[in-house]
Amino acid sequence: MKLIFAFLFSWISLIFQSDSGIQPKKITDKWFPEPDIVINTPAFQKKSGFTNHREMMSFLENLKLEHPQEINIEWIGESQKGKSMPLVRIKTSNKTKLKVWLQGGLHGDEPASTEGILYLISEIFKPENKDLLNHFEWAIVPMANIDGYENHDRYAANGLDLNRDQTKLMIQESISLKKALCQFEPDLALDFHEFRPYRKDFLEMGTAGLGSAYDVMILNSSNLNVPQNQREITQNYFVNPLMEQLSSLGYRVHDYFTTDTHLNFLYLSQGSSNARSSATSFALTGAISTLFEIRGVGLGRTSFKRRTHSTFLCAKSYLESAVKHTDEILEALNHPSDNNMVVIKTQNDQNDQRVLMVDLFTKDTTSIILPTKDAKNLVATKQRKIPQYYLVHPSAKAIIDRLSWFQLSHDTFASAQTLTIESYQLKESCEPSPIEFEGVYRQDCDYDVVSQTINLPAGTLRFPVNQRKGRILLEILEPDVPNSLMSYQVLNANQYPVLPYYRLP
Numbered sequence: 001m002k003l004i005f006a007f008l009f010s011w012i013s014l015i016f017q018s019d020s021g022i023q024p025k026k027i028t029d030k031w032f033p034e035p036d037i038v039i040n041t042p043a044f045q046k047k048s049g050f051t052n053h054r055e056m057m058s059f060l061e062n063l064k065l066e067h068p069q070e071i072n073i074e075w076i077g078e079s080q081k082g083k084s085m086p087l088v089r090i091k092t093s094n095k096t097k098l099k100v101w102l103q104g105g106l107h108g109d110e111p112a113s114t115e116g117i118l119y120l121i122s123e124i125f126k127p128e129n130k131d132l133l134n135h136f137e138w139a140i141v142p143m144a145n146i147d148g149y150e151n152h153d154r155y156a157a158n159g160l161d162l163n164r165d166q167t168k169l170m171i172q173e174s175i176s177l178k179k180a181l182c183q184f185e186p187d188l189a190l191d192f193h194e195f196r197p198y199r200k201d202f203l204e205m206g207t208a209g210l211g212s213a214y215d216v217m218i219l220n221s222s223n224l225n226v227p228q229n230q231r232e233i234t235q236n237y238f239v240n241p242l243m244e245q246l247s248s249l250g251y252r253v254h255d256y257f258t259t260d261t262h263l264n265f266l267y268l269s270q271g272s273s274n275a276r277s278s279a280t281s282f283a284l285t286g287a288i289s290t291l292f293e294i295r296g297v298g299l300g301r302t303s304f305k306r307r308t309h310s311t312f313l314c315a316k317s318y319l320e321s322a323v324k325h326t327d328e329i330l331e332a333l334n335h336p337s338d339n340n341m342v343v344i345k346t347q348n349d350q351n352d353q354r355v356l357m358v359d360l361f362t363k364d365t366t367s368i369i370l371p372t373k374d375a376k377n378l379v380a381t382k383q384r385k386i387p388q389y390y391l392v393h394p395s396a397k398a399i400i401d402r403l404s405w406f407q408l409s410h411d412t413f414a415s416a417q418t419l420t421i422e423s424y425q426l427k428e429s430c431e432p433s434p435i436e437f438e439g440v441y442r443q444d445c446d447y448d449v450v451s452q453t454i455n456l457p458a459g460t461l462r463f464p465v466n467q468r469k470g471r472i473l474l475e476i477l478e479p480d481v482p483n484s485l486m487s488y489q490v491l492n493a494n495q496y497p498v499l500p501y502y503r504l505p
Contacts, residue, residue: 023302026363031213032295032303039308041118043111048301050111051118053083053146059118060088060142067125077176079146080157085173087180088121090138097326101186101287102315103141103177106162106278108148108155110194112296112304116311117142117192123312132316135323139184144177163193164438166281167476168488169402182285182407182469187329188322189282189289192311194296201259201266205368208361212295215310216246219256219291221280222375223273224343225474227336234288237325242317251310252356256293257372268353271375273346275475275483284475285406286333286468290318333468342474344481345382348373382480384449386465387503390477391421394459396500398490402476409467413460420453422503424479430493445486445493447479449503462504477501 023032042055051059064071072089079085102120104113117140124133143149147157156162156171165174181189195217203209220234246253257270275281282289292314296307322329353372358365392399403410430445465473479486479499486493491500 023299024360024363027211027358027360028302030363031358031365032215032306034303034305035309037305037309039115039119039305040122041115041308043115043304044308050149050152051115052150053143056114056118056143057086060086060121063121063125070125076141076180077173080172081147083146083150085141085144085146085176088138088140088142090121090124090133090136090140092134095134096137097135098137098187098322098329099139099184100136100319100322101139101141101181101184101189101282102192103144103190103278104192104311105141105143105149106145106191107193108145108151108153109297110154110192110294111149111152112194112294112307112311113192114143114149115304115308116294116315119308119312120315123316132319132323135326136188136319139180139186141177141180145173158439160439163191163277166277167275167483167485168438168440168490169405170439170488175405178405179407181282182405185407185468186282186287187333188318189278189287190315190318191278191282191289191291192314193291193293194307195256195293196297197295198298199259201261202357203360205357206359206361206366208359210357210359210366210368213252213356213358213365214254215251215295215306216253216314217256217293217295218242218253218314219272219279219293221273221283221289222271222378223275223280223283223475224346224378224380225471226280226283227332227339227471229332229337230283230288233325233328233332234283234290237328238288238290238318238321241321242314245317246310246313249313251313254355255374255376256291257355259370266370267350268355268370268372269375270353270372273375273378275472275481280475281472284469284472286471288322288329288333336471340386341380341383342386342478342481343380343383344478345380346378347381348375348377348379351377384478385505386474387422387505388465389504390463390465390473391419391456391502391504392461392463393500393502394457394461396491399477399485399501400461402485402490403461403463403473406469406472406476408463408469408473410461410463413456413458413462415458416455417460418453418455419504420451421456422449422451422505423454424448424499424502425450426493426497432489432492440488442487443489443493444482445480447499454502456502
């Protein structure tokens with residue numbers, strides 16, 4: 001009977017928690033205490049709620065008044081409800097070595113992401129951080145999803161997820177962010193989020209449920225079309241040192257994972273190679289990139305200072321690592337490791353992994369072992385040679401629009417040309433999925449690549465793969481890659497049995 005009451009109590013507490021952000025005080029005090037620091041950002045100047053758009057702009061304008069020569073605030077677009085999206089630009093001299101892009105608030109129910117970035121902006125101007133400040137040219141979006149943030153809602157105003165929209169680019173805010181980021185061309189691009197520690201799957205474990213014990217989870221891309229030397233530098237020079245630093249400060253850290261089920265069996269899905277989300281999209285456009293998940297969704301103001309500080313620590317650690325390894329970063333980004341194959345499909349092996357949890361009944365930590373699909377163990381199962389160029393017929397406006405938002409270098413045929421190219425030809429009729437995903441019905445189609453000689457009209461666009469952002473072309477134009485433009489039905493496959501863009505070997 002005692003165990004039954006304990007189980008019911010935990011469930012009731014967590015249902016209540018989802019509304020008010022209450023976590024059992026014994027767990028908070030024991031495992032997630034607030035750090036003894038002062039944070040001067042807007043949310044910490046009031047007793048409840050989080051920083052809203054007006055308070056953020058007032059905070060940023062005051063910082064600009066204090067540093068008028070270094071800070072500039074630009075507007076990169078509007079939210080769907082008409083609120084201006086600020087981009088904070090910081091530059092102290094012409095001797096900056098690297099460009100860094102920081103963004104938070106892409107999901108509106110993850111407030112420590114925005115608060116941590118505002119905290120970083122104010123801290124970076126302190127004298128002890130002068131060398132760090134001067135080493136970078138900065139582009140910062142503190143609140144990417146303003147409408148969602150104001151409503152404490154994960155999604156944009158149209159109900160879509162901005163971090164599932166990095167290739168299909170259907171959301172107004174996504175387009176503004178992509179254009180600004182790709183025009184800036186960062187060397188380091190960081191995206192800050194929060195994760196839900198009390199997942200339904202975990203609440204069904206143990207006597208009265210389990211919760212994640214991690215403060216921070218780290219997601220760096222494992223996509224095999226990201227150059228290998230870029231992936232290795234990210235892991236060895238950035239992720240590993242951050243994990244060591246956070247652990248030394250008493251913060252628990254792990255590679256990012258979510259839960260999933262197959263045939264009613266629970267497993268972990270760890271890491272990611274999806275170009276539809278920021279970590280991989282940023283990496284494919286030529287930046288050292290990582291997405292940080294801070295423990296926080298559903299907690300309200302509980303441990304908010306700890307969560308904000310975690311965001312700050314992640315950013316500062318990466319900035320310090322970038323200073324130490326500037327030459328290696330630039331070498332890797334400007335001279336990516338050779339790979340003459342584009343990876344179309346992958347698979348990964350399953351292994352068992354132990355993860356740390358907090359037991360809601362005992363209030364102690366415990367560990368569980370779950371089968372895990374780890375994206376860092378990906379193996380290519382389908383590949384084809386990388387072309388020298390992609391050629392896009394001028395009639396393919398939907399494709400051309402999206403390529404333009406990536407700010408990719410290209411030239412345009414001044415007159416018609418007859419060329420031997422490789423075309424994509426649909427093998428058989430391809431029906432879209434009956435299940436809607438993020439506003440579209442995805443299509444998973446098979447294509448043959450066929451060599452032929454064709455006449456291409458004046459106005460045809462030619463995109464070289466050998467450019468800083470060129471790897472994104474592999475992910476969005478190869479039609480049978482999982483997050484390509486064709487997979488999101490930017491063009492309907494059955495209406496284009498031969499696609500209006502081509503490969504030039």
